[in-house]
Amino acid sequence: MNLEEVAKLARVSTATVSRVLNNVGPVRASTRARVLKAVEELKYTPNLHARNLAGGKSRTFGMIVSNLENPFFFDVFKAAEQTARAHGFEIVLANTDYDPEHLVRNLRLMLGRRVAGMALVISEMDPAVNQEFAELDIPAVFYDVGSPQHNVANITVNYGKGIERAVHYLHALGHTRMAFVGHHPSLGPLSIRERVFRETVGEFASAIDWKVVASADTIDGGRQATRELLASGLDPTAIICVNDFMALGVLHELRDCGRQVPYDVSVTGFDNIKLAEVAWPPLTTVHIPRDRIGQMMVQVLMTPEASSERGRNFVIDPEFVVRASTGPVRS
Amino acid sequence: MNLEEVAKLARVSTATVSRVLNNVGPVRASTRARVLKAVEELKYTPNLHARNLAGGKSRTFGMIVSNLENPFFFDVFKAAEQTARAHGFEIVLANTDYDPEHLVRNLRLMLGRRVAGMALVISEMDPAVNQEFAELDIPAVFYDVGSPQHNVANITVNYGKGIERAVHYLHALGHTRMAFVGHHPSLGPLSIRERVFRETVGEFASAIDWKVVASADTIDGGRQATRELLASGLDPTAIICVNDFMALGVLHELRDCGRQVPYDVSVTGFDNIKLAEVAWPPLTTVHIPRDRIGQMMVQVLMTPEASSERGRNFVIDPEFVVRASTGPVRS
């Protein structure tokens, strides 16, 4: 089941079969028909490895994300894939579960596939990996991590602003004991959110008591963090979560512990995934335009090296979305 | 950045470099070290296309699912991937969004990659595709669709039993007006669930009024179906959903319309995804062991052709899980 067999059956050369299959170059209609029939009869499927090897250029991008279970990442991928397909590109996806080793292994695989570009939507960026990219010559685009280079563009969200909005909002509602629920405190971009929380809360000096807890980026992670929080001395009236996904777990655990949201405690998320609307109560959150991010990533990768877009740093301003999971502090 | 350059730098032949990289055949320690150093210096990454082309056999399975956005599918994939990796296999994943054309296109791609086996977790099985598999000579395993063949195994869940349990349970609680919320009514495996609902409900003859509505397999799909349902004449006291994901939307819409669950209307899901627990109220559902399914699929693919496991049909019995979204009919 290779080109040659098809060629033999159609009584033409492999070159002609190739032309027909790729719709390239002139082929007489009758010849084309004969080839197509042979392909059909043999149920021939071109070997993509051979094709890539011979062809040289690839129409495939690689994307690596931290946690596909969290809809945030899937939404970005989905938008990216759509954009890519609209332009005749494929995207191969890999997941790291926040494990830097996983990241490296997956990256090797993608490079081995000779992808035409790499998109990273991760938090566990290893500095070594970051460096390696600079020396590579394929275009790359990072979300949330790394720094711009000649061949790598960056897209970031102004998390600070988002967290700030949340803290100010809650403060205005009278909250004085706040907690931040995060995950993977050791990872750079995540620690930024945590730090911003600390700093913003710090503005109010001793007017606000606060605490930071961390767990895994899962629903159960949110639950566990909440348990830890409730067991601690601080009896928070507001919980700010690093993302909506964990907030789902926080809401659940609070309910299990008999705390009413937002009457007893207010909760905010981050990302504004679909589930934030469906949650009960609907989650006050910070909107991150995943669609736009996915599209931008692909756009940047498809843009030729010389473009002024490459090597640039796009920053997106998030938008605060108030729903029912936050309210005035109980008096 | 190819084998030859590495070979040149290490002053050995490409054959030796290959041996080192694949840990195969005898290589003097000093030689191996020299090669490794060269690889390091050149930041060499083997071209997987070339490798696959030359090597012949593949350690990659393909998996195609209908809707990655629905956690059910992701859970199956995740389990499969873990099992595969534990045995030195990769899994490449593709999504169809219930589009048969997508299915065919993705299948071609995977076959083009010469995968060592195919796992299909879909509902939109085209009979032509089904037939095509029989003629193919790679092992395959289908979940929920197709029929066993010499080279294809089937894993199915006894949906009938699950739906039956739900209907009986609701009937015992006094419900007499029930609705079934599904999606893609034209797709075989899905229509089975619908049919079972019809039949089971039929057992009670005129004692139960019922209706079937369908939408998309999304949260919003669940909402829309609910809207349609409420607008229809039937004022259901119980809604049975084809899966938990859509049930999430159903719960949401009911809330928006001022109906209390389960006081005004009971709701059941199917699958028992994590979100079913987190939903409010927690969803009564039917548990499907996604982990086990994912593992089984890979196991079957790795099993040699001759194994008695291939060509067989595994059927899994689901388990009914009662939570707070169902209750006695309001009197």
Place this chain on the structure above:
DNA sequence: TTGAAAGCGCTACCAG
């Protein structure tokens, strides 16, 4: 223990 060389299946270029 190592090297030379024959492919793997396909594309692309050059003739005709």
Place this chain on the structure above:
DNA sequence: CTGGTAGCGCTTTCAA
């Protein structure tokens, strides 16, 4: 419009 053929980068005998 079509055929011949030189690689693409790697693995794998077969000899040395």
